[in-house]
Each structure stands twice: as structure tokens, then as C-alpha cells.
Amino acid sequence: MDVRVGVIGGGQLARMMIPAAVELGIDIAVLGEADDVSARQAVTQVGDYRDLDTVLAFAATVDVVTFDHEHVPQPLLRELEARGVAVRPGADALLYAQDKLLMRERLTALGLPVPDWQRVTTAEQIDRFVADHGGRAVLKTPRGGYDGKGVRIVHGSADAQDWFDDFDALLIEEAVDFTRELAQLVARNPSGETVLWPVVETVQQNGVCAEVIAPAPRSAGRVSDVAAEIALAVAGGLGVTGVLAVELFETADGRVLVNELAMRPHNSGHWTIDGSTTSQFEQHLRAVLDLPLGLTGSRDAWSVMVNILGGPQDGTLPDRYPAAFAAQPGVKFHSYGKTPRPGRKVGHVTAGGDDLDDVAYRARAAAAQFD
């Protein structure tokens, strides 16, 4: 067989699938939003992923369709499947990564731990929920939110009025008193085989992932067991294929709650490129092709991944390589081939080793070379 994986969306997640595909000798094709996207090396078609004819033409050139993002509309996904296209993850699973209200309902039905939440359609419901939760809560739009967008802290319905113009129903949740955020990455193939990487700690800045520590410190035992149990229940319960990231809150009172789901390789798993026997990108390709999954053991006692946010505003990342490589010869540098812009994810660095303080220092110092 000459296997060909088609990726809808040309961002850095699609880009980072390319090295894994080249090493495995698997063809990869990308439907890009433009010809200069991050995954430009593999773009075979440029077009709108919301246009059925565009996506059908792309799907006809590949053996399986997967994704760089979760924004492909449900009706289009359903039509692809109705026409026999292998879509992984499938529409039934992606639904819960696209709609946070449906996700909360489904996870609650599965008996999984989630923050106290409610579907609200009126100002009165918001005011009552806020009053019942100490005067503040988290309001979310059911769809279209990512990297902090579509999420806001509210103290009453006055903070929410504008969103009712766009959505009939909103999701309101308790403002969880969490001590830290964790992420559990899991991969599942259509045959049902699943593998887990160690649970990691993620550090957010302005709603964007800034740093990941693998494994999460002080997670051995109960925390990692609970995180693994939750991720396996979500992957199996929702019938996810490919890589799934379950974002978690660890609370002051010792609970582990599901925050968000991502059904694709995820920022919290970038460390696996350099730090795991099988990277999340190779694993995603294996999973969507229903191939046996690879081992997920860590290459180092500790791995720390730091995002390069913004990047040098006076040039490109490679402009800084002479100084950065000289300063940190053991750190792995990853550039997404994107034009630097304040706050934009343009690359990441990963360090590994036996001493967490040293590893974190080297990763942060390497990333700082691109400020």
C-alpha cells in the first residue's frame, strides 16, 4: 500500500506531523488555508475547509482524513462519512470537542468529574448561578472558543448580554479554585488500542499554554491514576480515534476535574517529539491509520517544553539561532515557519534531563533567546 494521510488545516500541528510521516514513509497531504501556512511543505490543495466540494476533492486524494483543528462543521463531517470517507476522529466524537455544552452533558452522563455547570438561556439563570457560586462564575460560548477566546469571568448577567446575540444557550461553570492545571494525553486507534503518556503540568499565560512539565511534579500515584482513568474513559466513551488531550484542573480540595478536550495533537504533548519513545505526531498517524501504537516511555526523567510566544519582532526565529544554539547546545529548537507577531505561537523549545530545576532553567533560557 502507498498510504496517504490527509490533514485538514495547515497550522503547526499539521506541520509537526510531516517529520513523522517522512520517517515512516507515509505520504501526507494538507488542505491549507493558504499556500504559505505553517505546514506549507505538505500543502497539496488550498481552500476553505467549510466548503463541501473543496473538502470532498481533497478527501478523494487520500486514504484517511484527519485534522489540524476542530473547526470543520458537523454537516460537512457527516457528509464525508456518508460518502464513505474515513474521517478520524469521526463526527460523533468531534462533536464533543466542538460544542462545550454537549461535552459537559456527555461527560456528566459518563460520570466523569467536571466543574459544577449549567446550560443557561436567560439573564436570570446567569444571575442565579453566579449568586449560588459566591458572586463569580466562568461563562463560555458553546462553540468557537480556543486559546482563551470564548471564555470570560462574569459577576452577573450584565457581563454576558452580548453573547446572547450570537448564541441561544451558553455554558456557565463554577470558577474552579484550582492549584494547577494538568493535561493527560492519550492515543486510541479504531481497533480500540489505547496508550497514555505521563500526565503533565501545564502553565497558562493569558489563556495560552506557555510551559509544560513532564511528568507533572508530585503526580505519582493517585493524581496520575485518576488522570489516566479519566482520559481512558473519555477516549473510549466518546469513541475518539487519534490523539486526545484532556485538560484537567487539580483543585485545592484534591479533586481532578475535566476542563477541556482536544481531539488532535496538542500543545501539552509537544515535549513528546524529543522526550518520548513515540511522539504524539507519529502516534496520531499510527492511530488514524489503525496501526499498532508505539511505546510512550519518557527519554528523560524530566522534560520541559516552553512555547516561543511572539518571537523576535525584528526578524525570524533562525535569525536568533547563532546565539541560541551557542547558549543551549542541548536544547531542541522547533520553529513553525510563521511570521513573528505578539502573542503568536511561533515555535517551542524542549529540554530534558535528571534535575528538574536545571531542565526548566535551560528550557526557559533557550526560549528567552527569542524575546
Add this chain to the structure above:
Amino acid sequence: MDVRVGVIGGGQLARMMIPAAVELGIDIAVLGEADDVSARQAVTQVGDYRDLDTVLAFAATVDVVTFDHEHVPQPLLRELEARGVAVRPGADALLYAQDKLLMRERLTALGLPVPDWQRVTTAEQIDRFVADHGGRAVLKTPRGGYDGKGVRIVHGSADAQDWFDDFDALLIEEAVDFTRELAQLVARNPSGETVLWPVVETVQQNGVCAEVIAPAPRSAGRVSDVAAEIALAVAGGLGVTGVLAVELFETADGRVLVNELAMRPHNSGHWTIDGSTTSQFEQHLRAVLDLPLGLTGSRDAWSVMVNILGGPQDGTLPDRYPAAFAAQPGVKFHSYGKTPRPGRKVGHVTAGGDDLDDVAYRARAAAAQFD
């Protein structure tokens, strides 16, 4: 800067530079012999590397020119340099990888240990050398030899006559009584920075590399010191830029002799993709761009690389992935996207771990899945 590396030749060595280039955000362009070569993903031009206009047109599109092989003619390399093209390694260095007689003369002048050798132009000289060396010797054509071609064992001038039709002078060497073959990989950038990977043991079958063990067993101490010393002397003495592989003989009487040189990433370094902090392919890109070099520490106590020679004659490597991945979930599989053919290098596998017997078993078992 938007850095662009141009690679002349589209074989698997060029192919394996692609993942490193994508991760670093460095553009890579390949001048391929055809549009379906192993490095097809990066082919920007198809043409004959022996044609000056073809190569000049290609060189005009990149910042630095490097190579998948050493067959680009000297006059063409000289012309490129005369026109200001950055050629790495340069013509002065490549000369010694292209002509084995010049290589032996130069290494001897540098005082490096080589087998007893002689430049021969007549049948009488061959017969005398053979008689002086116990009735057998190794005869080599100065140019055009690789993977066992251009090399033969001779017992007298009768075995050599046909080669004099093509070459005025031949290289004759003592048939070294070696206990094993080693390879020392080194990288050097134009600024003169050099880094060494551990010396490895290479196992040849019919003149083709079949297996590599890193580090070479029982090499700690003298053997690794001597191998390192030789490689640094060659890299510096010949002014090599990029990755250099020095193939060595370890003799029954304890000598370490230089066999061949390769001025490019080399089969003996494929294990570094999975087994070293910096792979030889990333290091080659860093070196030809005169960027600081990366650390070369090993990720595992032992790495074993086994070539997939020939491959399944009834299909492609991915056809065997379901069985191979299931049997060896911890082994890293690499396919070169080439059509299987008896004896052809179509891929390789690498295993790593603490126990050499176990690591070697897993690597060999994984490669055997493609018989």
C-alpha cells in the same frame, strides 16, 4: 533570514535531512535525479548534477549547497566556488572523498594510520605488491567506488587488467587482517567547531553496511581515543565542513587504520536520529549553515541500527507495519519511500536500551519483519 539549504542528490540521506529542516524551520531544496527520488518531498528541481547550467540554476535558489553523495565532478564544484556559491563541504575537501589515491596520499602526509598502500600503473607493480604481501591484496579504482563496487581482492595482475582500460593508475592496499570495522562520525562547521559522536561498530554484508552498534563494544579508552583523534585530524586537516564519517579497521595486532572517508551523513550515523541528542542530519544542517553544533550525547546506553536491505518483494514497507509495529512497539522504523529490490537500502530500524543483547535482538527482529 529565511535560510535555504540546497542538497544535490535526492537519495535517503537528503530525505532524512527533511525532518530536521522542518523542525528547525529551515527551508530545504533538493536537486533530484528524478521527481520520484527518495527525497521527493523536497525536490524543487530535477536534473543532472554533472551539468553546470543545471547546478548553477539550482544554486541560485539557495543560500548554501551541500550533498547527498560525493559524485559531483571537481570542475563543476570549482566553478560554483569561483562564482561565489557557498559549497559545503568544499571542493578542496571533497577531492579526498572522491579520489582514493589522493586520499591515501593526503592521510599519509598527515601522518595518519592507513593500510600499507601503493599507487600502481603497471601489471608488474601489482604482482610485486601482491608477492610482498603474502599473495593477496586489495585493488581499488581511485574513483566511482561505493557499497563494495570498485573494490576487489586480487592475487595477481591478471585480476586487474580490465581496470587499466578505464584508469591510468589504481590503488593497491594490504588485505588488512581486521577483527572488526569501526566508524567515527564527526561534524565540523566553517568556524572550526567540531563535535564527535561515540565510535561505533559497523557490520558489513557483501560490502554493504548491514548493522551498526553504538557505542562500539569494548571501545572505551584507547580505541575511542584513537578513533576520535584520527577523525579530528582528518576533519581539520582536510578542512571538511558538515558531517564526516571515517571508516576504520581494528586489526588483530591492535592497530586502528583508516579505511574510507565519507563527507556527508553516513549509514553508520543513522542511529543518531533516535539515539543521540542531535542527529547527524540536524548536525549537518547546523554545520553547513555555520551554526553552533548540538550536543552528541547518547539517549540510551546502547543503540543498534539494522538496515532493511531489499525489503518485501511483494509490496512496500508500510504493508508490513501492522505486524512489525505490533511485534516491536519500542523500535523506531524508517522507510525511504523506495521500491523494494534485492539488496537495495530501503529503510532501517533502530532500537535502544540498557542491555545490548536485548537491544540487538529487538532491532534484528524488527528488520526481519520486512524480509
